[in-house]
Amino acid sequence: AQKITQTQPGMFVQEKEAVTLDCTYDTSDPSYGLFWYKQPSSGEMIFLIYQGSYDQQNATEGRYSLNFQKARKSANLVISASQLGDSAMYFCAMREPMGNDYKLSFGAGTTVTVRA
Amino acid sequence: NAGVTQTPKFQVLKTGQSMTLQCAQDMNHNSMYWYRQDPGMGLRLIYYSASEGTTDKGEVPNGYNVSRLNKREFSLRLESAAPSQTSVYFCASRNHRGVYEQYFGPGTRLTVT
Numbered sequence: 552a553q554k555i556t557q558t559q560p561g562m563f564v565q566e567k568e569a570v571t572l573d574c575t576y577d578t579s580d581p582s583y584g585l586f587w588y589k590q591p592s593s594g595e596m597i598f599l600i601y602q603g604s605y606d607q608q609n610a611t612e613g614r615y616s617l618n619f620q621k622a623r624k625s626a627n628l629v630i631s632a633s634q635l636g637d638s639a640m641y642f643c644a645m646r647e648p649m650g651n652d653y654k655l656s657f658g659a660g661t662t663v664t665v666r667a
Numbered sequence: 668n669a670g671v672t673q674t675p676k677f678q679v680l681k682t683g684q685s686m687t688l689q690c691a692q693d694m695n696h697n698s699m700y701w702y703r704q705d706p707g708m709g710l711r712l713i714y715y716s717a718s719e720g721t722t723d724k725g726e727v728p729n730g731y732n733v734s735r736l737n738k739r740e741f742s743l744r745l746e747s748a749a750p751s752q753t754s755v756y757f758c759a760s761r762n763h764r765g766v767y768e769q770y771f772g773p774g775t776r777l778t779v780t
Contacts, residue, residue: 555709584766596710596757596771603766642709646767652698652717653767654725657709 554578555643557658564633565666571618572628572661574643584646585626586655587617591639599641602626630663638665669693671772673758679778680748688743688775690758698761699741700725700769701733703754710757716741748779 556575564570576585587599602610602617610617618627630637640662644655671692680686692699697718702710712725716735730752732744745752755776759769 560707586766586768588771594755594774594776596759598768598770601766601768644710649715650717650723652715652723653761654700654712654715655710655769657711659707659709 554647554656555645555658557643557661559661560659561662561664563664563666564630564637566635567632569629569631570633570663572630572641572643572663574626574628574658576624576626576643576645578624578645578647580647582648585617585619586644586646587615587626587628588642588644589639590642590660591636596642600628633663633665635665635667638663671758671760671770673756673772673775675775676773677776679780680745681780682749684748684779685744685746686748686777687745688756688758688777689740690742690772691740692758692760692770693739694760694762694770695738696760696770697738697763699735700759700761701731701741701743702757702759703727703752704757704774705754713743713756745777748777750779753777753779 583604585602589597600612614631616629640660642660643658674689700715701713714733716722719738758772
């Protein structure tokens with residue numbers, strides 16, 4: 552069963568506007584972490600932001616913020632004041648215990664295209 | 668500080684050929700991982716190594732083997748490549764402090780014909 556769901560395959564946003572990328576997750580573990588990664592066309596995976604399941608406040612990192620709604624099991628990424636360099640694929644991922652380590656389960660990703 | 672490095676960046680194999688993907692990290696991380704990325708499916712875990720000397724299967728281990736050569740290096744081997752293994756392969760290592768984020772290498776694009 553898919554644990555991370557990203558329902559938006561692709562989105563267009565105008566430069567300087569905000570965009571929200573949806574992510575819902577499924578877990579029965581009370582302790583988990585949620586991550587967003589950016590993958591530009593060059594292919595590397597860049598860590599953007601993290602939200603822990605026990606964190607009371609929504610995470611923010613510069614122009615990135617995470618809208619965490621625990622009861623709804625959603626962890627949406629908001630990018631404010633979009634720039635052309637934000638055009639990329641964005642992945643939501645959940646950290647889960649695995650043996651004596653942790654693993655990341657990824658969603659299918661959302662492609663964001665910023666228009667000038 | 669190079670982070671996570673992978674070689675090669677590109678590779679084309681014929682069905683049945685073998686090859687080893689190399690990965691190294693210089694961040695003194697204990698845990699290392701191999702993922703594959705296929706269109707529309709995000710990244711899926713192939714194998715991981717929680718510490719030097721240990722390896723374990725992830726979600727999609729069939730057709731692969733791994734070796735944790737030392738704390739820095741974690742290699743992925745395809746013994747008999749199949750077209751279904753055409754994918755982009757990422758190596759990652761995990762920070763053992765803070766939020767335990769994973770750092771990824773630049774990826775290897777593998778095509779099996």
